[in-house]
Amino acid sequence: CASTPTQEGTGEYVDDSVLTGKVKAAILHEPTLSSAEINVETFKGEVQLSGFVNSSADISKAVEVARDVIGVQSVKNDMRLK
Numbered sequence: 001c002a003s004t005p006t007q008e009g010t011g012e013y014v015d016d017s018v019l020t021g022k023v024k025a026a027i028l029h030e031p032t033l034s035s036a037e038i039n040v041e042t043f044k045g046e047v048q049l050s051g052f053v054n055s056s057a058d059i060s061k062a063v064e065v066a067r068d069v070i071g072v073q074s075v076k077n078d079m080r081l082k
Helices: 010-028 056-067
Strands: 038-043 046-053 074-081
Touching: 010 038, 010 046, 010 056, 046 056, 056 074
Parallel strands: 046 074
Antiparallel strands: 038 046
């Protein structure tokens, strides 16, 4: 159950699951974003955003919203324009 550089321990997995939920909720509550097309994954506090959005402004806003969630250490942007 201990963590390694490539595998989370049990506690970290739970923390990352909670963090993923918080980021998804924050994106969902942002009226300018289409949350259905943004995927969120978290590993050891690093949030990865992927999916397709309509504009560069949407990418910037999604990254900003994710960074503002307490507990997020960094955000990796893998989103693409439609």
